Amino acid sequence: MTTASPSGALPALPFSAEExxxxxxxFPILHQQVNGKPLAYLxxxxxxxxxxxxxxxxxxxxxxDHSNIHRGVHTLSQRATDAFEAARHKLQRFINARSERExxxxxxxxxxxxxxxxxxxRTFLQxxxxxxxxxxxxxxxxxxxxxxxxxxxxxVRPIPITLEGEVDFQGFLDLLTPRTRVLALAHVSNSLGTIxxxxxxxxxxxxxxxxxxxxxxxxxxxxxxxxQALGCDFYAFSGHKxxxxxxxxxxxxxxxxxxxxxxxxxxxxxxxxxxxxxxxFNTLPHKFEAGTxxxxxxxxxxxAVDYVQQAGLGRIxxxxxxxxxxxxxxxxxxxxxxxxxxAPNKAAVISFVVDGIHPHxxxxxxxxxxxAVRTGHHCAMPVMEFFDVPATARASFxxxxxxxxIDQLVGALHRARELFC
Amino acid sequence: MDxxxxxxxxxxxxxxxxxxxxxxxxxPAHEARGANPLCGDTLRVWVxxxxxxxxxxxxxxxxxxxxxxxxSLMTEAAIGHTVAEVQxxxxxxxxxxxxxxxxxxxxxxxxxxxxxxxxxxxxxKCASLAWHTLNAALAAAxxxxxxxxxxxxxxx
Numbered sequence: 001m002t003t004a005s006p007s008g009a010l011p012a013l014p015f016s017a018e019e020x021x022x023x024x025x026x027f028p029i030l031h032q033q034v035n036g037k038p039l040a041y042l043x044x045x046x047x048x049x050x051x052x053x054x055x056x057x058x059x060x061x062x063x064x065d066h067s068n069i070h071r072g073v074h075t076l077s078q079r080a081t082d083a084f085e086a087a088r089h090k091l092q093r094f095i096n097a098r099s100e101r102e103x104x105x106x107x108x109x110x111x112x113x114x115x116x117x118x119x120x121x122r123t124f125l126q127x128x129x130x131x132x133x134x135x136x137x138x139x140x141x142x143x144x145x146x147x148x149x150x151x152x153x154x155x156v157r158p159i160p161i162t163l164e165g166e167v168d169f170q171g172f173l174d175l176l177t178p179r180t181r182v183l184a185l186a187h188v189s190n191s192l193g194t195i196x197x198x199x200x201x202x203x204x205x206x207x208x209x210x211x212x213x214x215x216x217x218x219x220x221x222x223x224x225x226x227x228q229a230l231g232c233d234f235y236a237f238s239g240h241k242x243x244x245x246x247x248x249x250x251x252x253x254x255x256x257x258x259x260x261x262x263x264x265x266x267x268x269x270x271x272x273x274x275x276x277x278x279x280x281f282n283t284l285p286h287k288f289e290a291g292t293x294x295x296x297x298x299x300x301x302x303x304a305v306d307y308v309q310q311a312g313l314g315r316i317x318x319x320x321x322x323x324x325x326x327x328x329x330x331x332x333x334x335x336x337x338x339x340x341x342x343a344p345n346k347a348a349v350i351s352f353v354v355d356g357i358h359p360h361x362x363x364x365x366x367x368x369x370x371x372a373v374r375t376g377h378h379c380a381m382p383v384m385e386f387f388d389v390p391a392t393a394r395a396s397f398x399x400x401x402x403x404x405x406i407d408q409l410v411g412a413l414h415r416a417r418e419l420f421c
Numbered sequence: 422m423d424x425x426x427x428x429x430x431x432x433x434x435x436x437x438x439x440x441x442x443x444x445x446x447x448x449p450a451h452e453a454r455g456a457n458p459l460c461g462d463t464l465r466v467w468v469x470x471x472x473x474x475x476x477x478x479x480x481x482x483x484x485x486x487x488x489x490x491x492x493s494l495m496t497e498a499a500i501g502h503t504v505a506e507v508q509x510x511x512x513x514x515x516x517x518x519x520x521x522x523x524x525x526x527x528x529x530x531x532x533x534x535x536x537x538x539x540x541x542x543x544x545x546k547c548a549s550l551a552w553h554t555l556n557a558a559l560a561a562a563x564x565x566x567x568x569x570x571x572x573x574x575x576x577x
Contacts, residue, residue: 358485360460361428364541368424377461390461390483419428420486 011322011403014315023311024400026051037370040405045190045349045396046374048221048243050304057303058245058296068292070269084295087302088285094305095235096226097252101284104258105293108249109217110140112236113184115251115288116213117144119264121182127153131182132175132210134159134167135386136189136196139379141215145184154181161386165192165341172201176208183212187219187235191378191394192341193324193349195219202231211257217241221398222320222347224313227252243308243398244301247294258284265290316399320348323397327406331395334413336421340387348397351378354413357420359391365419366393369412371405427541428486431494431534436486441496443479445469450477451562452571455554457546462488465571466554470562473503478555485547491535492551498532504559511552518545546576 015023024030027049032039041049061083067076069084085100092103106112121144125131131145135158142156149156160171167185183205188195198214205212216237219225227235234257239248253261263270263281267290272280281287308316327350331337336355354362363375374394377384384391395409445452445467455464464482468475478496482489499507513526517536525533538548557572566572 360485360544360547361487364427364544365424376459381461384461419424420433 011326013322013403014318015399020400020402024402026053026307027400028052028055030400034370034372035368037368038408040371040401040408042395042397042401042405042409043372043374044221044398044401045218045241045394047240047246048398049400050243050245050300051307053307054244054300054303058300061296061299066296069295070286080295083299083302084293087298087305090302090305091250094225094309095220095250095252096228098228098255102252102255102258104251104253104285104288105298106236106249106251106288107247107294108238108240109138109215109236110144110238110249112234112249112251113141113213113215114144115264116234116236116253117148119261119288120211120257121145121148121154122151123262125149125152125154125181128179129154129181130175130177130179131156131184132159132172132180133157133184134172134186134196135161135382136165136167136192136194137184137186137380137382138190138215138217139381140217141184141186141213142382145182158382159185161383164343165189165194165383166343167194167196167201169197169200173204176204176210180208180210183210184215185212186215186217187225188216188222188347188349189341189380189383190218190349191380191383191392192343192351193218193346193396194341194343195223195345195347197345198232199230206231218347218349221308221316223317233257239297239301239304242301242304244304245294245297248297248301251288255284258288261288263287263290267291311399319399320397323401323403323406324348324350326403327395327397327409330406330410331413334410335417337413340389340392349394350396351392351394353389353392354416355421357416359393361420362393362413362416365416366409366412369408369415371409371412373409427537427544429534429537431531432486432490432537435490435493439480439489439493441477441479441493441500442481444481445477445479447571450479451558451566453554453556453558453561453574454571455482455550455557455574455576457484457488457550457576460485460547462547462550464488464492464550464554466492466551466558468499468555468558468562470504473505475499475502475504475507475559480551480554484550485544487535487538487544487547488550491548494532494535495551495555498530499555504563507555507559511556514552515549518549550574550576 065079069081160168212232213234214232220237235252240246270290340351359375450467450469462484469477
């Protein structure tokens with residue numbers, strides 16, 4: 001049910017037409033015109049849209065329950081605390097962490113990885129230690145390692161990628177030395193869509209005591225993630241790519257590692273007792289959560305997790321795979337179009353370039369046709385360098401997208417070619 | 422808004438066949454480099470002066486149609502003119518890019534083709550990069566700065 005014929009016939013979708021209509025009705029933003037054309041939102045990899053239940057959860061919290069958390073004895077503070085911690089509990093079950101102590105709430109994937117680098121890395125990395133970072137990584141899983149390498153004298157080494165856009169497993173094995181301390185790897189590449197077989201990498205790293213840091217920002221919206229089954233030490237993701245609010249994120253960490261790590265930000269909520277002579281830090285997960293968090297945002301994220309689970313991650317993944325196959329076939333038929341990133345196992349992300357048309361011109365032309373795609377280097381400049389392109393256009397799909405929207409994208413690309421070629 | 426307002430035939434033509442694309446020897450020419458870190462566009466502009474007069478301009482770089490066409494049109498508008506004349510033209514062009522309703526000064530000539538970008542705010546910096554880079558090259562040349570260290574301009 002997930003394959004389109006080579007001619008690009010309409011794919012069989014796991015949701016019925018009525019279900020798709022009902023699902024799309026849950027997302028108010030999708031129903032608008034952009035530049036006089038119906039919006040085709042194909043930029044979900046940058047940020048996904050929100051179902052009404054998420055928007056309502058945030059708004060209802062502000063209307064009825066808002067106060068600061070973990071502080072007052074009054075009713076609103078208790079309600080706010082309960083709702084916030086209930087969201088943490090949902091997130092814990094969503095990724096199958098052992099306990100809520102392993103679920104640190106952050107501003108997003110970027111903050112999660114910076115937390116690991118500055119707390120674990122700065123404490124435990126020694127001069128000459130080696131940090132392996134794949135060439136596929138988003139800057140958020142590269143730059144924090146460069147910074148901590150500069151602070152500690154550790155060294156960042158790139159794991160090569162193949163022409164298909166996969167992380168080279170043999171290349172990884174070849175890089176292992178007794179000084180290898182960290183493996184930083186994306187579960188799904190944001191720029192190319194490659195799904196990395198992270199289990200294989202993690203298994204090797206574990207045998208050698210290498211700390212594994214998985215960037216799951218592009219994975220959690222598309223597939224069921226079980227951090228215990230993966231066996232990684234850290235797993236980071238963002239709420240806003242999971243149909244939740246911006247400014248919310250999660251850092252999963254194995255409890256033993258988190259216990260050994262010092263706080264990286266000091267302030268309220270992360271302490272038990274403060275005296276000028278010295279301060280006792282709070283227990284997990286609060287030790288890493290200084291200051292008032294995005295309470296409403298996490299309540300919204302909890303609602304997003306509910307929504308995704310109700311829709312069914314299996315059906316979501318199958319829908320996206322069907323859209324990916326259909327879009328791949330349709331795009332390949334556009335003259336002069338080249339898809340960058342052709343791994344056999346991909347999430348619903350297609351990066352492409354068109355001969356004679358710069359991606360930024362494409363972005364403007366597609367926008368005039370109501371089609372929203374990302375254009376640029378996708379915060380992955382080493383990937384662009386590897387494929388020798390300054391930038392690409394990237395269409396990224398969610399389960400609420402339709403084959404008709406892919407047809408709209410293809411029609412807009414033909415319009416661009418008429419103008420330019 | 423119509424796409425043809427942005428991608429006029431003059432723009433498409435200069436994108437396909439950029440004029441004065443290439444390098445000048447340094448010295449006697451002066452160079453400046455421009456970069457748009459957000460989109461990855463890079464540009465190099467060379468100018469050669471004879472006293473106050475610009476005798477040659479060349480450019481090289483990678484960028485979108487708007488940035489390439491703007492650079493190409495700019496070289497044509499600069500060659501043979503004085504530094505003061507080109508600076509005045511820079512002001513007029515800058516005014517067009519940043520003021521939505523400003524009337525088009527007839528002195529813009531062919532450069533009026535660039536006016537379409539004002540309806541596409543996300544693309545203004547694509548069009549202005551070449552002009553800022555030329556300005557930096559002219560400033561370096563007139564200040565007699567050593568040509569070995571070209572100034573770098575970034576747009577954001």
